Amino acid sequence: MPLSSHEVAQLRIALQDAVVKCSERCLYQSAKWAAELLNAVPEPADGEEEADDPEPGKHTSPIFAPNQDAGEAALEAKELSRYLLAKSLFDCKEYDRCAAVFLPDSLLSTVLDSRLEKPLATPKGKGKSRATDEPSLSAVPLPKLSQKSLFLALYAKFISGEKRKNEESEMVMGPQDLGTVVNKQLLTVGRFLAAWFEERTTDDDEVVGSQGWLEYLYGMVLAKEKNDEKALEFLIRSVHKYPMNWGCWLEMTSLISRVEDQSAGLANSLDQLLSIFPTSSFLLTCNALLAYHAKDLMTAEQHFSRLLSLHPHRLDSLDHYSNILYVLNLRPKLAFLAHLCSSVDKFRPESCVVIGNYYSLLSMHEKAVGYFRRALTLDRSCLSAWTLMGHEYVELKNTHAAIESYRRAVDVNRRDYRAWYGLGQTYEMLEMHTYSLWYYKKAAGLRPWDGKMWMAVGSCLQKMGRERDGIKALKRALLADAYYDVGSSFGSGGDLLGARGATGQMDPEILLQIATMYDQLGEEEEAKAYMELCVAQEDGGPAAAGNLSESVRIHNDSPGGSEGYHERDDNHAEGNAEGTGVTAATSKARMWLAKFAMRTADYTTANQLAAELCQDGVEVEEAKALVREVRSRLEASGMLASAG
Template sequence: MADISSLDLSQVKRELIQANWDCSIRGLIHGATRAAELAYCLKTTKDTDGDIPKISQLDFQQEHDVYMLAKSYFDLKEYLRAVHFLKQSEFTSSVTYFLYMYARYLADEKRRSYNMTDSFTSMGASVINDDLARIKVLKTELSTKHRKKELDGFCLYLYGVVLKKLDLLKEATNVLLEAVHQEPLHWGAWQELNTLIPDKETLLSLSLPNHWIKHLFLAHMYSELQHTDEALKIYQKFVDNGFANCTYIQAQIAIAHDNSRSFDQAVEVFMKLRDIDPYRLENMDIFSNILFVKENRMELAYLAHNVCEIDKYI
């Protein structure tokens, strides 16, 4: 089993940098961020020459023009415009195909949230059916490609997300498992998977890739399923092996303490986290709940003030 303590951290870092890049060019901002956070804390001693990923020329050669234009519109959140130009592409690159399908998915999501906010009271069956019809179209296209084994790890992730939306939870689980096998360093796929696992028995029955990141997923699941000791043991191993200052792992340790009601320890870790990542909003809701339970009014007031201040800049 690929254990973090037995690995070459320069290699781990190189792979994380590549994952950041792979997510970033596909508009997967959260996946890119997680990979960046994990890579950032690793201070490898080796020369970092060659660490910086290159755009795969082969991949993009034929479709770089349309990719460049569509990604610009995508970044401006003009998803339909991105889709319009991408659909004229031949999809010789898996990146343009992913961007095409992902932009369609995000456009549909925007449309759905518009329908929900704008006409909540009067939202008739026809509107709900339209939303459903759109996501079913995506599902049909992705499942055809899936049968032909034409989906890469990122498209498998998207297919899993679509299946989840349609409440096809067993299929979603299987497809997301395929996704993490093909792209283990895309954290988004693990994250989608974790909400589909109700108990430890199911967790242990899954065939997970033999990759160091699996342990971060297991730790996350153990923490959520109240097996805190097991979770903390894994996180400690990461801390001991180069990830001591990783904000993601520190936050997860704090959350695990919270899940096991070790509030004092949780507060301690959250305070440390605040030192290294003072403008973080992620997980601060949990910190604030703990401070409330502990009746730590001073810290709560300080946190609340900080969060409100940060929010003014976002």
């Protein structure tokens, strides 16, 4: 639904306000996000905005707009000189000096030490402000500062701790790099904020006069301390009070443990936003990533290519673009992208990941590891670098380093299903199938309805001698692929072949594996049915769907799966009705059927299948031997003439 000119004007004012307020608090990424979005709003035609303005001629920039809270406005005016000094010091990356302008260490230690004897309580109920309940006579009062200055001082303290944490950390993946170094300022910042909120929180859990920024900072501190539930509570409070702080939304997404499936609703919402912000680099990136995560890599590549032509100096999310180019094996484009990123800023983590992917595509895995480590030296929370470095260590057969890389990726983001899947594959290489199965299932819970994950689970269960469970997992893999193709929603159930009928094709590898497991269980009729279904995938069409709907009922008693071994899996093509043609799997199935026909004295069928195998070029020698055996038996039974 298009916005009116008045609504567009209000939106523009809100974004301008967000740029200014985030910049004042040195939240540079949030300010950049708001500024990019602001400049994607189409400019009004001459005279159009004035016609809608209730007070023509009166335009006030948000830079000069006073704080709506009179008390806060008075404090900000009083602190202006010190605030400008602190802001300048922060911009020059002198974080400790910035914090000391408003909160010198001596004052902080005095204030916090005086509160150590009386722990902060959080009683529930209704009544007066907690600040008036049983005041502690020994507690030194908190300094009277505006929320803007207090945020800047405490945020500088937080960033100072992060900087020192990085300086004290060992070389990435070095012998002493245990990932255990912590931000030592978290305790100080967290205790001060807890005292501030305690002082202002009423018994009905309202914070008197709060503007939402300190809730955001406290939420970040709590998240770093792994107190996810309380962190999420404060971050939600923050966005309720000031919803235009993009960094707060990002923090919230990192704490959400379960992500719902992508749906048409998400794409529709994105289209509506693009109608309002048609040139927004952020929304165009979201569009590309939506296609990428839906495994439509060609569309994702086109979106990223257009984005790059519109914003050639923007490096955000280009590491994902390099993954797509890697999977599609577009080496010239990946080389160009690596050169472009290097020329714009070779010391951005995204640039290092892009270059690492390029070297990986050239099978120069040691160099690729070097660039992924450089990305992590610049930003230890660079998720894609940890995961991709794990993949490179797998290529180098260094399973210990691969496991450590994947574990560190999971520490950064527990929703990174690729890292969980990588752990599963690495432990499977070590033949530790119990561990492998556990990690595969973790990935499955994060990536519902992606068949490759369930294929891995099924294979793992087969190796553990649990064929029945393995068959169930592989059937789910078939259903998962069907749901991806026809767009069915998670958990709606139904039978596999009804869902698959829209595309007329299933993965012959999975069908062969199910058939093989039925054969190992001695259930030849079920095995034969799946072998026939596997062979039918060569031509596609109705035959590929078969008539096995009763035997392929899928139970709705477990989550879906994850896609294959990281972004570099090239099996991304969608199913189609043309069939797969002859594959190694279909040839093996045809050989099994031919031998089954021999065992059951169906020599005519065995002869036909063996003759087809001779033309396949896959199992030729064994097929020729089978043809000779069939002919000898036909001669013995006098049926050769009719078979010929």
